[in-house]
Amino acid sequence: xxxxxxxxxxxxxxxxxxxxxxxYDTLIRGFGGVPESAEERELWNSxxxxxxxxxxxxxxxxxxxxxAFRFRLTVPGGASVPAAGVTMVSVAATHRRRGVLTSMMRRxxxxxxxxxxxxxxLTASEPAIYGRFGYGIAAFHLNAxxxxxxxxxxxxxxxxxxxxxxxxxxxxxxxxxxxxxxxYARLVPSxxxxxxxxxxxxxxxxxxPESDRDGASPLQCVxxxxxxxxxxxxxxxxxxxxxxxxxxxxxxxxxSAALDPAADAAMLRFLFGFDLTSTLVMRGRPVDDAWQHLVxxxxxxxxxxxxxxxxxxxxxxxxxEARTYQAPVDVVFEVEDAFCPWNAGRxxxxxxxxxxxxxxxxxxxxxxxxxxxxxxxYLGGVSLG
Numbered sequence: 001x002x003x004x005x006x007x008x009x010x011x012x013x014x015x016x017x018x019x020x021x022x023x024y025d026t027l028i029r030g031f032g033g034v035p036e037s038a039e040e041r042e043l044w045n046s047x048x049x050x051x052x053x054x055x056x057x058x059x060x061x062x063x064x065x066x067x068a069f070r071f072r073l074t075v076p077g078g079a080s081v082p083a084a085g086v087t088m089v090s091v092a093a094t095h096r097r098r099g100v101l102t103s104m105m106r107r108x109x110x111x112x113x114x115x116x117x118x119x120x121x122l123t124a125s126e127p128a129i130y131g132r133f134g135y136g137i138a139a140f141h142l143n144a145x146x147x148x149x150x151x152x153x154x155x156x157x158x159x160x161x162x163x164x165x166x167x168x169x170x171x172x173x174x175x176x177x178x179x180x181x182x183x184y185a186r187l188v189p190s191x192x193x194x195x196x197x198x199x200x201x202x203x204x205x206x207x208x209p210e211s212d213r214d215g216a217s218p219l220q221c222v223x224x225x226x227x228x229x230x231x232x233x234x235x236x237x238x239x240x241x242x243x244x245x246x247x248x249x250x251x252x253x254x255x256s257a258a259l260d261p262a263a264d265a266a267m268l269r270f271l272f273g274f275d276l277t278s279t280l281v282m283r284g285r286p287v288d289d290a291w292q293h294l295v296x297x298x299x300x301x302x303x304x305x306x307x308x309x310x311x312x313x314x315x316x317x318x319x320x321e322a323r324t325y326q327a328p329v330d331v332v333f334e335v336e337d338a339f340c341p342w343n344a345g346r347x348x349x350x351x352x353x354x355x356x357x358x359x360x361x362x363x364x365x366x367x368x369x370x371x372x373x374x375x376x377x378y379l380g381g382v383s384l385g
Contacts, residue, residue: 010056010057010058010063010064010095010098010100010103011056011103011107012054012055012056012064012066012103012104012107012108013054013055013056013057014050014051014053014054015048015050015053015054015055016050017050019055019062020045020048020050022061022062023053023055023062023065024041024044024045024065025062026055026062026063026064026065026090026092027065027088027090029090029092030065030090030091030092030093031090031125034211036209036211037207037209037210037211039207039209040207040209043200043203043204043207046200047069047198047200047201048067048088049067049068049069049070052067052068052069052070052084052111053065053066053067053068053088054066054067054104054107054108056091056095056100056103056104058095061092062092063091063092063094063095063100064090064091064092064095064100064101064103064104065088065089065090066086066088066089066090066104066105066108067086067087067088067089068084068085068086068087068108068111068112068120069084069085069087069198070082070084070085070198071083071084071085071121071195071196071197071198072195072196073119073121073193073194073195073196074188074189074190074191074192074193074194074195074196075192075322075323075378075379076192076323076324076325076326076379076380077323077324077325077353078189078190079322079323079324080188080189080196081118081119081319081322081323082115082116082117082118082119083117083118083119083120083121083195084108084112084115084117084119084120084121084314085121085122085195086108086120086121086122087122089101089104089122101129102133105133105339106339108120109133109134109312109314109339109340112314113314113315113340113342117314118313118314118315118318118319118322119311119312119313119314119319119378120135120311120312120314121195121309121310121311121312122135122309122310122312123308123309123310124307124310127307127310130310130312131372132339133312133339134312134313134337134339134340134370134371134372134375135310135311135312135372135375136310136311136312136371136372136373136374136375136376136377136378136382137307137308137309137310137376137382138193138309138310138311138375138376138377138378138379138381138382139193139308139309139311139379139381140287140305140306140307140308140381141283141284141285141286141287141305141306141308142282142284142285142286142287142289142292142303142304142305142306143281143282143283143284143285143303143304143306144280144281144282144285144291144301144302144303144304145279145280145281145301145302146272146279146280146281146282146295146300146301146302147278147279147300147301147302148251148272148274148277148278148279148280149278150297150300151272151295151296151297151300151301152295152296153265153268153269153272153294153295153296154294154295154296155293155294156265156269156294157261157262157265158262159226159260159261159262160262160265160266160269161266162226162262163224163225163226163231163232163262163263163265163266163267164224164225164226165222165223165224165225165266165267165270166222166223166225167220167221167222168221168222168223169221170206170208170219170220170221170235171206171208171219176221176223176233177202177203177205177206178202179223179230179233180202180205180221180223180230180233180235180257181197181202182230183230183231183232183233183257183258183259184197184202184257186259187257187259191286192323192379192380192381193308193309193379193381205235205254205255206219206235213237214239215239215240216237216238216239216250216252217237217238217239218237219235219236219237219254220235220236220237220238221233221234221235221236222234222267222270224258224263224266224267226262226263231258231259231260231262231263232256232257232258232259232263232264232266232267233256233257233267234253234255234256234267234270234271235253235254235255235256236251236252236253236254236256236271237251237252237254238250238251238252238274238277239251239252240276241277241278247275247276247277247278248277248278248279249274249276249277249278249279250277250278250279250280250281251271251274251277251279251280251281252281253271253280253281253282253283255284261290264290264291265290265294268291268294284308287305287381309379310375311375311376311378311379312371312375313343313371313374313375313378314340314343315342315343316333316335316337316343316347316358316371316374317347317358317359317360318358319378320347320349320356320358320378321351321356321357321358323356323378324351324352324353324354324355324356325351325352325353325356326353327352328351328352329349329350329351329352329356330348330349330350331348331349331366331367332346332347332348332349332361332363332364332365332366332367333346333347333348333349333365333366333367333368333369333374334346334365334367334368334369335347335369335370335371335374336368336369336370336371337370337371339371340371343371345360346360346361346362346363346365347359347360347361348360348361348363367384369384
């Protein structure tokens with residue numbers, strides 16, 4: 001069934017390889033229509049999991065897109081749980097308010113359940129969209145614009161001076177890209193909400209189309225090393241700027257990671273120290289990032305909180321059993337889930353730091369809540385209170 005002039009909703013179908021270009025063009029148009037580089041387009045084509053991607057068609061025209069990549073999500077207790085990474089969602093402006101998005105979300109969550117993945121996760125371009133499909137905001141991140149002309153670093157941890165930094169070519173696959181990805185992979189088990197990525201995703205971090213630079217330099221990279229081991233990296237750009245009083249350029253951090261506080265502090269000191277710059281821009285940093293406690297004036301860092309990971313429990317029982325609980329728990333939830341009714345009803349969760357069980361029960365409920373609220377609390381960063 002396709003969308004007709006009466007506005008009936010179309011039925012999503014699995015993406016075929018020979019439809020990818022038209023499907024991807026629909027996605028790009030939905031996000032403003034700015035064309036991507038040939039390299040970026042080729043990379044997304046290679047990453048697309050066709051059997052997990054959906055399109056809605058009106059005749060020969062693609063009017064809706066959605067994908068669900070294979071990831072594994074670290075949950076409290078350190079387990080790595082299969083999770084569908086929802087992405088590439090768009091609806092053509094010509095086909096709004098016809099149920100296209102709802103039909104894709106319906107099909108996608110049915111598929112995720114059939115694949116045996118208890119969780120679906122996403123980062124939203126517009127956070128108001130996904131709550132009605134049961135997604136709760138489970139993690140936040142920090143953005144900052146630090147005035148490095150006035151803010152200083154203090155109380156750097158022991159060992160900072162022993163970390164060596166060296167410039168490298170960001171896109172050097174074997175000596176740089178793979179090394180950086182190995183650092184990232186070592187961090188994944190340590191933080192709930194981090195995603196274990198499939199091979200190929202490491203290339204996204206070094207894409208460097210000129211259209212994305214906004215007047216800044218090509219991507220640059222430093223590795224942090226100690227005793228011959230890579231213990232961190234930072235990818236960044238430098239954007240020159242001048243005003244009557246003198247230079248006021250910016251250092252823009254695209255992504256960075258460190259295995260220990262000394263490596264983190266060494267890279268931060270490096271990023272603070274650029275000549276001809278007065279601002280350090282950082283985006284997507286963890287809410288508990290250590291830099292906040294190393295700066296002399298947090299107010300001049302302009303920290304801004306923003307939603308990050310939205311979590312959807314596709315299988316309530318399996319999801320709650322997959323994680324552990326710092327304190328013993330024995331509670332009955334009355335779960336409301338109109339969009340995925342197989343989750344609705346009462347569940348008894350019992351567990352502690354060693355493990356948990358979650359099963360259907362007829363016992364009286366201690367707490368009544370929606371699956372959206374359960375998703376928001378799932379990673380432990382948001383209290384049910």
